[in-house]
Amino acid sequence: MKSTFIIYRYDPAVDTEGHYQEYSLDTAPTDKILDCLNRIRWEQDPTLAYRFSCAHGICGSDAMVINGRIGLACQKLIRDFRTANNFVIEPLPLFNVV
């Protein structure tokens, strides 16, 4: 299944303000959102950066806003979303975006 990830990006060295970047990826219903982000980073765009570590919902590093709701990217699977194959990924509110 093709999924689209629309990800909020901001690099203080080159950007004056944040913008959304779109990526397309083949996904399975059981893929974690973190798996998808990792594959985008490894296969398409190594400049993508986000926090992650344990990958099973214990450490709490990969908290982010997924389709408007806060969650851990490693705890949310593609099948958990009714938006089918569109995902908007944004940073947590109330934190500085570096």
Added chain:
Amino acid sequence: MNHQYDVVIVGSGLAGLRAAIELGEDTRTAIISKVFATRSHSGAAQGGIGASLGNEEEDHWKWHMFDTVKGSDYLGDQDAIEILTRDAPRTIYELEHMGVPFNRTPEGRIAQRAFGGHTSNFGKAAIKRACYAADRTGRVILDTLWEKCLQRGIEFFNEFQIMNLTVRNGQCCGVTAYELANGTLHHFHAKAVLLATGGAGKIFRTTSNAFASTGDGMAIAFRSGAALEDMEFVQFHPTGIYKLGILISEAVRGEGGILHNNEGERFMERYAPTIKDLAPRDMISRCILREIRAGKGIDGKDYVHLDLTHLGEELISSKLSEIMGFARTYAGVDVTKEPIPVQPTCHYMMGGIATDTDGRIMIDDQDRTIDGLYAAGECACVSVHGANRLGCNSLLDVLVFGRRAGRSIRRYIHTIGLPSLSGEDPTAESAAQIAALMDGTGEERSSAIRTEMQGIMMDDVSVFRNKDALVKVMEKLRKLKERCAHISIQDKGHCFNRDLLDAMEVGYMLDLAEAITLGALNRDESRGAHFREDCPDRDDQHWLVHSLFRYGGLKPPHFFTKPVKITEFQPQERKY
């Protein structure tokens, strides 16, 4: 940027935090961590921490010592294991006094449960020895110790990646780290450095370990002249969630969970008639794979079932609630109604940086050390786990030996002044390494090299090994190391450059993978977690020795051995 401290601790897991607390408020201590401190992987420890409190049934530290020695397949150093098991009850009470919320018995004492390989009366029957806080024991200890560190004013440098140790005239006097947020190099000048950087499970494709568990501290110490010890002993935990490797705690079997093959048979009864599903991890992992090879995997696939449906919802939701959540989220399984599909997953490095029982790092088999350099926790090899670690002994290890390392560092720093850093910029080497990666024009990507390494190691250097495959793996790893020289970084920025970090990590992991494979190749016997299909028996005559490795740079590591310390228990056949 330059900093000066009395002591720098690398790693903010339990070993690092416990050592920091021991250093006292009059010691200026910095903790460097590649993740925010409470994200450390100690927090993922689930099942418990072993101690012969005897709260549930009669127990003695000597029984715990015997179990640990036998569990190690007689490769653990018995003087160190005695320290570990004798100090265990004190360690639990210390945690209790710091505020760790352990589960309780109805009488209000600290509750204990059964764990693999822990027995009463020198192997007679399974015993309840693991103290626990539901199935998030590591999490609550980590949070408690972190708060203690904050109270003591210990300074944290979070999201700093260490790159090089500063060693001058055989004395360690600092460490260089890369700040992920902005790409700045920092030098931490100190009287002593403690490495508490944890494991390296990410060397293997299927692992319960965090992305951060890439063995950075082990590899950096190795490159700086420290000896690595017993690297071929890599623990595969029998019950990782099928395909994902996410850990399902041994506490599940401690509470009565049972493994079944496709015929619904409780197959561990055949392999370990006395303690069945509570046999040590190395044995159960092999048994699961043997069942699968015999065509007894579920639906002909490479997994078996872990059944806890008979335990009842109340016990599961009160004592195994995290597990319930993992199974639901990742396997779509309601554990009160269905079994969990499981297969072995890379879990723990018994090997690591060779240290003595006070955390001092060894460079050879003559107990020579690098002054001012210490290691504790999973990155160190004391060795208390020998060829196979028992469940709930690693939380104990990090706390007992983290404390002892802290105590010996405290003594050491009062005997010396801050070593002088003459002349050259101590960050120069790290700056050159970063420049080489950032300016590289090669075609290689670190992600491709890492994926290949993980596949090779999983296929041929995991639970079952044989000589022919290991010889080929050594060649393959060598080629991957050569390819590493041609990695180019796509992200040219200095703000959260994960691409750069990935490239550093794959280099560290390849150095360790090479030591693991060389050890597995040289050790032509089977012991604990190291199983050679072409030599399936233990060979005490030749191999009742620790493997040691010295860094070889572009060549494979130099391999040598040292004797095992045996005090109390002579090697016997290991049956359960």
